[in-house]
Amino acid sequence: MSRLTVRGRVTLASLLVLALGLGVLTSVIDVLLTRQLDSSASSALHQRAEAERATVVHQHGRTELADAPHDEALDERAWVYVHGKAIARPPERRQVQRAADALAGAGRPTERTVGESVRLLAEPAYAPHNRRRLGTIVVGVSLQPYKDTEHAALIATLLLDAFVLVFGALVARRAVGKALRPVADMTAAAAEWTEHDLEKRFGLGPPRDELTALSATLDAMLARIASSLRHEQRFSAEMAHELRTPLSGVRAEAELALGDPTLSAGARAALEEVLRGTDRMEAVIETLLGVVRRGAALTPGAADARQAAATAVQAARTTAARAGVDVRLAGPDERLRAGADGDVVAQALQPLLDNAVRHARASVRVSVGRTGDAVAFVVEDDGGGLDGEDAARLFEPGVSTEGGAGLGLPLARRLARACGGDVVAVPESDGGRFELRLPAVA
Numbered sequence: 001m002s003r004l005t006v007r008g009r010v011t012l013a014s015l016l017v018l019a020l021g022l023g024v025l026t027s028v029i030d031v032l033l034t035r036q037l038d039s040s041a042s043s044a045l046h047q048r049a050e051a052e053r054a055t056v057v058h059q060h061g062r063t064e065l066a067d068a069p070h071d072e073a074l075d076e077r078a079w080v081y082v083h084g085k086a087i088a089r090p091p092e093r094r095q096v097q098r099a100a101d102a103l104a105g106a107g108r109p110t111e112r113t114v115g116e117s118v119r120l121l122a123e124p125a126y127a128p129h130n131r132r133r134l135g136t137i138v139v140g141v142s143l144q145p146y147k148d149t150e151h152a153a154l155i156a157t158l159l160l161d162a163f164v165l166v167f168g169a170l171v172a173r174r175a176v177g178k179a180l181r182p183v184a185d186m187t188a189a190a191a192e193w194t195e196h197d198l199e200k201r202f203g204l205g206p207p208r209d210e211l212t213a214l215s216a217t218l219d220a221m222l223a224r225i226a227s228s229l230r231h232e233q234r235f236s237a238e239m240a241h242e243l244r245t246p247l248s249g250v251r252a253e254a255e256l257a258l259g260d261p262t263l264s265a266g267a268r269a270a271l272e273e274v275l276r277g278t279d280r281m282e283a284v285i286e287t288l289l290g291v292v293r294r295g296a297a298l299t300p301g302a303a304d305a306r307q308a309a310a311t312a313v314q315a316a317r318t319t320a321a322r323a324g325v326d327v328r329l330a331g332p333d334e335r336l337r338a339g340a341d342g343d344v345v346a347q348a349l350q351p352l353l354d355n356a357v358r359h360a361r362a363s364v365r366v367s368v369g370r371t372g373d374a375v376a377f378v379v380e381d382d383g384g385g386l387d388g389e390d391a392a393r394l395f396e397p398g399v400s401t402e403g404g405a406g407l408g409l410p411l412a413r414r415l416a417r418a419c420g421g422d423v424v425a426v427p428e429s430d431g432g433r434f435e436l437r438l439p440a441v442a
Contacts, residue, residue, distance in 0.1 A: 007176050014172040015165065022161045026154075033153055037146040042111065045121035048139040049109075052078045056125045056134055063087070063134045077118070077140035079104075080125075087135075096120070100138045117143055182211055190218045198226035240285050247285075251278045273318060302441045303342035305368045305375045306332060311342065312349035313366055316357060325360045325381075327353070330367045338375040339439035340419040345377075348415040348423070351408030352379040352434045359383035359432055370440060374421065377436040386432055391425035412436065 004012065055065050063082045080088040081104040089097070099114045103122035110122045118140050125134045186202065193200045201222060207213035254274045257263065263271075306329070313329045320327045338345055349366075356364040360381035367378045386394075395413050413423040421438035 007173065007180055010176045011169060011173045014176075015169055018168045018172075019165060022164060026157050026161060029157055030150075030154060033150060037150055041119055041141055041143060041146055042121070044141050045111065045119065045139055046109075048078065048141065049121055049123045049137055052080070052137050052139055053123065053125050056080060056137065058127055058132075058134050077142075079138040080135060081138070082135035092118075092140075096140065100140070103138050104136050106136060113143070114140075116147075119143055183214065186211075186215060186218060190222065193222060194225060198222055198229060243281075243285055247278055247281055251275060254278070276315075276318075301341035301344070302337050302339060303345055305336040305338045305345070305377070308338065308342040308345035309349060309366055309368050309377055312346040312353055315346070315350060316353040316364075319354065320357045320364065323357055323360075325357050325362060325364055327357070327364045328366065330365060332368045332370070334370070336368060336370055336375050337441045339441045340421070344415055344419060345436075345438065348412045348436055349377055349379070351412040352377075352423070352436060354408060355379075355434070356381040356383075356432060371437065373440055374437040375440045377438075379432075379434045379436075381432045382430075383432050385430055386425055386427045391427045394425055395423070409434075 057064060065080060065088055077090055077092065078088065079086055079090070079100045084104050086101070086104070089100075092100070096114050096118055099112060099120055100122075103110060103112060103120060106122035107124060111119060112122075113119045120138055120140045122136055122138045125137050126132060127134055189200075189202070201219045202215035203219070204212045204215040207216050254271045258268060258271050258275075309329055313327055317327055340348075353364065353366070356379050360383050363382050365378075365380045367380075369376050369378070394409050396410065409423070409425075416423045416436055416438060419438055421436065423434065423436050426433040426435060
């Protein structure tokens with residue numbers, strides 16, 4: 001049941017109610033038909049008994065049967081008893097004969113069913129003038145035609161029930177689908193607007209029914225999302241300005257210091273590393289601003305997967321060298337293109353590499369390959385590994401196992417999802433493993 005759609009659940013519930021109603025109706029019809037057929041059988045017996053009684057006469061001191069037209073049909077399953085002895089006995093099974101003999105002394109109309117196929121009726125026969133009892137008439141009727149009628153009616157009713165159920169299922173499914181179509185259209189429109197235009201609204205007015213209530217709720221939700229996005233854009237722009245100002249100062253100071261001809265080789269290398277660091281920080285700021293300006297969805301691009309990974313690995317090697325960690329890039333055997341710009345891929349990989357370098361004992365391995373319709377960048381280290389609980393919490397902003405800010409991994413996941421991909425942590429006991437997955441393009 002849990003896998004059924006709303007349309008399927010409503011249709012199934014309608015069918016169950018319809019089936020229950022048809023079952024009750026069929027049972028009622030069967031009971032009424034059984035009673036009607038039973039009444040018809042009794043009526044037929046009484047008519048036969050009346051006709052047979054008309055042939056019983058008392059003359060010359062004897063009770064006998066008078067001849068009647070078509071008396072062969074009349075005498076079928078008809079017994080006449082005088083003083084307990086049969087003066088007319090049709091050919092019948094022994095069980096029926098014994099039942100008829102047992103009714104010979106009945107003082108009032110009595111019915112008895114023999115087995116399931118014959119019903120008998122015994123009625124006393126009286127003289128028409130002095131009400132003197134002449135004997136007993138026992139007539140019988142076969143119940144098989146009535147049972148056949150009842151069986152045929154039951155089969156016809158069940159077939160009609162099946163037809164009504166099928167027709168009801170089609171009608172219910174169509175009606176429910178038509179009723180839910182506006183909901184599906186509104187859901188698709190809301191999903192489209194959240195991706196491309198948060199300023200659009202349904203605008204169906206105040207809630208009057210379920211659909212207008214849903215539209216009002218979606219409009220309010222879109223308004224809140226748009227407001228949050230505008231707030232985030234303003235905050236990001238302000239933060240970018242605040243970061244760029246000191247960053248420009250650092251870069252200017254480093255460039256000025258590099259102009260000193262008396263600068264030692266070690267100091268010159270350190271200042272050049274500072275300049276490379278400011279370049280990376282500037283790229284991170286521009287990437288984040290690009291995501292915010294586009295409403296958290298980057299314009300799809302394409303980049304050589306190995307080249308983008310090599311850029312990220314090269315940027316991480318200086319930090320890795322100071323930590324005594326060897327960073328290596330492997331694969332792929334084929335040329336793969338990821339569905340994102342090269343700088344976005346490198347910026348998404350950078351937090352994964354920094355995290356791996358911090359936790360590695362001696363080495364970090366980066367591999368690039370294809371997994372289904374995605375390009376997978378796998379970053380592995382030989383550190384202490386991850387358990388399932390840590391892997392789930394690491395992407396929450398502010399969560400860090402090393403006492404850091406805890407923003408790098410959430411940033412990597414945000415960049416990946418903005419390109420239609422994702423970043424996942426794979427729990428392992430013998431080292432950390434993170435995967436950046438991006439759509440593969442031709």
